[in-house]
Amino acid sequence: MNKSELIACIAEKTSYDQILVKNNIDVFLDIIQQELSKGGKVQITGFGTFESRQRKPKKGRNPQTGGELIIPFRIVPFFRPSKEFKEKIN
Structure with missing residues (x-):
């Protein structure tokens, strides 16, 4: 949908x-x-929690050249479903 x-x-x-x-x-x-x-979070009872998480910089590889590169620090959105939400799906 x-x-x-x-x-x-x-x-x-x-x-x-x-x-x-x-x-x-x-x-x-x-x-x-x-x-x-x-940097806050949004909790919806019975559904889940939206929050942001920090990812540390890490080493990666360029798939075209095979060369090593550094993937920079970044903040990513994250969703954690509630227990009730998980139970309804299963």
């Missing part, structure tokens, strides 16, 4: 206009991104 399919599904189940649903999803995602960019 992609974003437009998700919007259509939510609009159908809630009888809301697709534009309203799209705007709400966009705001929701924007708030999560802003919080993670500040």
